[in-house]
Amino acid sequence: MTLMKATSVALLAISVAGCDVPKQNKTVDNFIDSKHLSQLKAGIWVDPNGCDHWIIDDGVEGYLSARMDQNGKPVCSGVAQPNTATGGYKSGSPVGDVI
Amino acid sequence: MSKSHLKIVVLAAFGISIASASFAGSANLTTSKSSKSERYVPTIWVDPDGCEHWVMDDGAEGYMTPHVTRDGIPVCRRGNTCAVMNSDQLFAVDKWHVSAANRTRLKAFFNDSGASVYLIDGHTDSDASDAYNMRLSKNRAMAIASIAQSVGAKAQARWYGERVPVASNSTRAGKSKNRRVEIQCIR
Numbered sequence: 001m002t003l004m005k006a007t008s009v010a011l012l013a014i015s016v017a018g019c020d021v022p023k024q025n026k027t028v029d030n031f032i033d034s035k036h037l038s039q040l041k042a043g044i045w046v047d048p049n050g051c052d053h054w055i056i057d058d059g060v061e062g063y064l065s066a067r068m069d070q071n072g073k074p075v076c077s078g079v080a081q082p083n084t085a086t087g088g089y090k091s092g093s094p095v096g097d098v099i
Numbered sequence: 100m101s102k103s104h105l106k107i108v109v110l111a112a113f114g115i116s117i118a119s120a121s122f123a124g125s126a127n128l129t130t131s132k133s134s135k136s137e138r139y140v141p142t143i144w145v146d147p148d149g150c151e152h153w154v155m156d157d158g159a160e161g162y163m164t165p166h167v168t169r170d171g172i173p174v175c176r177r178g179n180t181c182a183v184m185n186s187d188q189l190f191a192v193d194k195w196h197v198s199a200a201n202r203t204r205l206k207a208f209f210n211d212s213g214a215s216v217y218l219i220d221g222h223t224d225s226d227a228s229d230a231y232n233m234r235l236s237k238n239r240a241m242a243i244a245s246i247a248q249s250v251g252a253k254a255q256a257r258w259y260g261e262r263v264p265v266a267s268n269s270t271r272a273g274k275s276k277n278r279r280v281e282i283q284c285i286r
Contacts, residue, residue, distance in 0.1 A: 026155035027142030037142050037154045054146050054163075061161030063144075065152045069218055069283055070178040071263065072171045075148075077216040077285045078253050 033059045033093040043087025044079050051076040055085050059095030148285075149177035181212060181284035186223070186239065187275060195238040202246055209252040214284035219244045221258040222265075222281065224274035232260035243280055 028036050045055035051074040052067035067075045080086040141153040151166035151174045166174045221236030240256035247254035266273035
């Protein structure tokens with residue numbers, strides 16, 4: 001069942017992504033969870049030093065970027081323990097992680 | 100000397116001439132490798148704090164990095180600043196002691212604001228030396244942070260001396276504006 005699901009997702013991906021291969025427009029997600037990238041939903045990953053990073057698990061893509069204050073220094077909010085992720089970082093895409 | 104060796108020397112000399120023509124810290128060199136480069140045009144994702152990040156989806160890969168100016172300052176559509184306190188109302192000239200009345204006022208602020216962490220940024224005007232102002236703003240920011248911590252709030256002090264003015268230091272009014280403690284409320 002899982003294999004069938006994965007196969008159908010892969011087939012659908014090929015058919016959808018077929019419009020832009022090799023992918024020229026890097027500003028959109030063309031997969032079945034298609035959207036403009038400004039719509040991504042982030043959570044917080046806390047690095048081993050205790051500082052925050054925006055983490056986004058968007059189906060097959062993953063994004064990580066530093067959380068900084070307006071002066072460019074890291075934000076270390078203590079929202080979670082080091083080496084943990086918190087918040088709705090998997091909420092922006094219905095596509096699960098196959099592997 | 101082989102031909103390829105010579106080419107490297109010539110390229111290096113060319114690089115030095117470009118670098119010295121532009122101002123320090125932000126030389127914009129276009130290397131001879133540019134002919135092999137691929138087009139990667141990002142879009143912008145705005146984080147929940149209001150700051151911009153460059154983002155690209157390259158099929159099965161995703162890439163993201165903060166959008167900062169060449170000086171390393173994040174590009175933000177809004178900040179988390181929730182209070183700007185004029186230093187003249189908090190401290191005596193060149194001092195960082197906080198009066199009992201101000202201490203009470205600040206405790207109430209930290210009790211009511213409900214942030215997960217407070218970033219306390221100390222700033223001064225441009226009177227006296229840079230080093231003196233860094234020290235003064237550090238002591239003042241740390242004094243405020245310890246008041247936050249005394250009511251159980253998480254707070255981190257940062258200090259910028261005279262390096263991040265918000266007004267001109269050539270007028271009295273501008274200087275007064277620059278003498279400040281900014282508080283960022285991180286939710």
